[in-house]
Amino acid sequence: DTEVTQTPKHLVMGMTNKKSLKCEQHMGHRAMYWYKQKAKKPPELMFVYSYEKLSINESVPSRFSPECPNSSLLNLHLHALQPEDSALYLCASSQDGTITYQETQYFGPGTRLLVL
Amino acid sequence: GQSLEQPSEVTAVEGAIVQINCTYQTSGFYGLSWYQQHDGGAPTFLSYNALDGLEETGRFSSFLSRSDSYGYLLLQELQMKDSASYFCAVLDTGRRALTFGSGTRLQVQP
Numbered sequence: 001d002t003e004v005t006q007t008p009k010h011l012v013m014g015m016t017n018k019k020s021l022k023c024e025q026h027m028g029h030r031a032m033y034w035y036k037q038k039a040k041k042p043p044e045l046m047f048v049y050s051y052e053k054l055s056i057n058e059s060v061p062s063r064f065s066p067e068c069p070n071s072s073l074l075n076l077h078l079h080a081l082q083p084e085d086s087a088l089y090l091c092a093s094s095q096d097g098t099i100t101y102q103e104t105q106y107f108g109p110g111t112r113l114l115v116l
Numbered sequence: 117g118q119s120l121e122q123p124s125e126v127t128a129v130e131g132a133i134v135q136i137n138c139t140y141q142t143s144g145f146y147g148l149s150w151y152q153q154h155d156g157g158a159p160t161f162l163s164y165n166a167l168d169g170l171e172e173t174g175r176f177s178s179f180l181s182r183s184d185s186y187g188y189l190l191l192q193e194l195q196m197k198d199s200a201s202y203f204c205a206v207l208d209t210g211r212r213a214l215t216f217g218s219g220t221r222l223q224v225q226p
Binding site for chain 1: 149157158159160161164201203213214215216217218219221
């Protein structure tokens with residue numbers, strides 16, 4: 001099973017709402033990632049969790065709050081977003097996030113977020 | 117820092133061969149990966165080159181020249197379903213994360 005699942009597929013929220021994006025993998029991977037992707041652009045890294053610890057935060061605004069409850073789950077909590085935060089949010093996982101070799105990352109289908 | 121350059125768009129016809137180039141500048145290099153992304157879909161891993169030379173996987177091949185900081189993805193016997201965006205990526209050893217190129221949009225025409 002090389003599947004990463006994400007829910008919801010689509011999300012529309014107002015600027016005062018609080019919502020969460022969820023990501024799950026059952027490949028035994030110990031590294032999980034959140035990316036943001038705007039149309040016709042490459043994925044931009046937001047956060048990396050390695051062994052359930054936050055290892056990278058790419059200077060993401062605090063209105064985005066990641067959480068890794070266990071090795072299979074990754075959440076992204078959203079609060080007081082801006083219209084420019086509208087994008088495709090992708091979750092990915094890899095073996096363990098070490099840099100001893102370039103691991104393959106497995107991506108979920110993404111959540112398409114629209115902030116009104 | 118990391119910098120990867122790819123052509124923004126490539127157009128080819130069904131059955132043809134197309135090459136998508138990627139040049140990179142990076143401090144610390146482990147290898148070059150390629151990902152495919154269909155419109156509305158997730159990026160999926162295609163190929164990885166750690167050493168110089170050609171790696172072949174079915175209709176897709178990827179090449180790396182470390183001395184030239186250059187690689188390419190070669191797609192043979194193009195099919196309509198190959199229409200997608202293709203990203204090269206390198207591991208940023210400082211950040212311990214992948215950096216993606218800007219992406220090449222491949223349009224396959226009948």
